[in-house]
Amino acid sequence: MASQRGISVVVPVKGRVPLMRAQLASLRTAMEHSPEPAEVVVVDDSEPDDAEAHRVSCRELGARYVPGPRHVGAKRNLGVDQARYDLILFTDSDCRVSPDVLKRHVTTLRDADSTVGGVSGPTFVDHGRTRGGRIMRWSRLINDDLERPGRAAKVTWATTTNLVVRREVFEEVGGFPSESLDIVGGEDCDLGIKITDAGYTIVCDPDAVVLHDHAITESLATAARRLHGYGRSEQWVCSVHPHHRRPVLNAFTVASTAALAGIALAPRSRGAGLLAGPAVLALVVAARARGLRDEERAVGGGGTAERLACAAVDLLFDLGGFQAALQMGRPSGLVTGLRPADDVRPEGGGGRPPGRSWLPVEGTGWSPAGG
Structure with a gap:
């Protein structure tokens, strides 16, 4: 359909009824601050009871409800198809946006030239006070891609927790994949890489902030499942965009090699070689733990054990x-991964620090920092 001037927010969801309602409440506030017409499109494939609850939330909080498919990329594509406006913001059901996020994204894209295909802002995880949250606040794998737009001038790709794109650019590059290795994972990398490879830039606004709910790290099991999915999706993205690969040291590739060598040497080493694989993993954990240093995350204690x-x-x-x-039958994937997405401003180069212009209050509201 022909799009009008304004911004549409597309949110895929399955379940997560309370989180989706909190997100809709935050988006309603952001819409009130938008300088242009705005709407929210929720694309859902929940079970009947949850679906009805989402319909109620959408009616009460001014969003449009659309039944959709399972695959999250296909959901977002359907949301864009149903959208009215020429700017599209992608965010998630387990997030909450800051009040000025639509205003900032609209202003940035309207002021940019046509080579800017999208804008991303940082997403900060509200890790909470659970044991899992305290431990996973250190994780670069959980936090860095979400926070990267707070320290970068531009990125190759950005997470769809906080990414706005021009609709015409989205359609030019073919949108999100509707099929991939898993139902969710990697579609944001794929879209960003296609936008960048088409010659457009994704710029960053460190003050267009989104908050991710603590459910992402509420328990170590939850964090582990998410990280396992991230690893799988990275390999799928590398298979689709092999020119964005780089050499990596996969701990299980190294440990498997060591284990095979240890098995071969076991008779000579009186069985000690059988410990080679676990020993390598232990060394990797120790080496990576030493690299998890972040003064901001260190506030409040913790340390070596965490x-x-x-x-x-x-x-x-x-x-x-x-x-x-x-x-996937890709042996090269055992020693390669995706190139970093960031183009970080050099220290002292005049870039702003990570955006914290709005901070969460009591988990659901927002208040100006220092206010």
């Missing part, structure tokens, strides 16, 4: 990538 636990959970990313490479 970082060791975080590095151990982070291994699930490597395991997901290792398994996906074997599943």
